[in-house]
Amino acid sequence: MNINNRLLSRRESLGLFRAGGTAIFVVGCMPKKSISPQQQVSVATPISSTVNSANVPGCVVSPQQTEGPYFVDEKLNRADIRADPADGSVKAGVPLQLKLHISQIGGSSCIPLAGAIVDIWHCDALGVYSDVTDQSFNTVGKKFLRGYQVTDAQGNVQFTTIYPGWYPGRTVHIHFKVRTEGKSAQGYEFTSQLYFDDAMSDRIYTQAPYASKGQRTLKNADDGIFQDGGEQMLLKLTSNGQGYTATFDVGLQMV
DSSP states (O other): OOOOOOOOHHHHHHHHHHHOOOOOOSSSOOOOOOOOTTTOOOOOOOOOTSSOGGSSSBOOOOOOOOTTTTOOOOOOOOOOOBTTTTTTOOOOOOEEEEEEEEEEEEEEEEEEOOOOOEEEEETTTTTSSSSSSSSBBTTTTTTTTTEEEEOOSSSSSEEEOOOOOOTOOSEEEEEEEEEOOGGGGEEEEEEEEEEHHHHHHHHHHTTTTTTGSSSSSSOOOTTTTTTTTTTGBBOEEESSSEEEEEEEEEEHHHO
């Protein structure tokens, strides 16, 4: 969805999701046209939530969650997403190393998925997204805190970013999208969100530049999207001396 020329408030977008969205557990993806970083595709259709979880490996991500109104297919292949390539400026914030391991479900095992395109995007320390128009900001032309990597032979990607800020109507989160190119012009897509422990966010938001925004207005338990399975998407952070590191396993059931 290209939203550069469309004004859509966060409140409107969240209202649309709550009106029509439902929690979807144990993710599977339907085939679609072959994609590349230069092509944007539609959202995949997950399988039923009635699948017996005892037969599903622990790397399965559940649930799939909304893409939201701020995805822009920037085609920025980079590991460090903090800088704005338009002017070289680097977004301030607590450093975060985010490591994702992407696997394909195969029977009772998780097989590393090589060659998958993994995008992440999130707001800056003051709750602003790049390259979009909103009621409170216009950042069209900026490209900070966005990028993609391609998984290696072990299914791994790693990003250098900052701990996200917050904005009214949402708890703290990072968006991510996994896309593949398949044989016979068939590809797959999975989109979800990653979350943070409330106590961790409260500690970090006492520091600059986060503190200048004031006290956040919504925590995990009160976020309508988090309520639809967000507990399963919580990142576990460890200190690395300069900031934090988080690792998360993503499993795709490609049917």
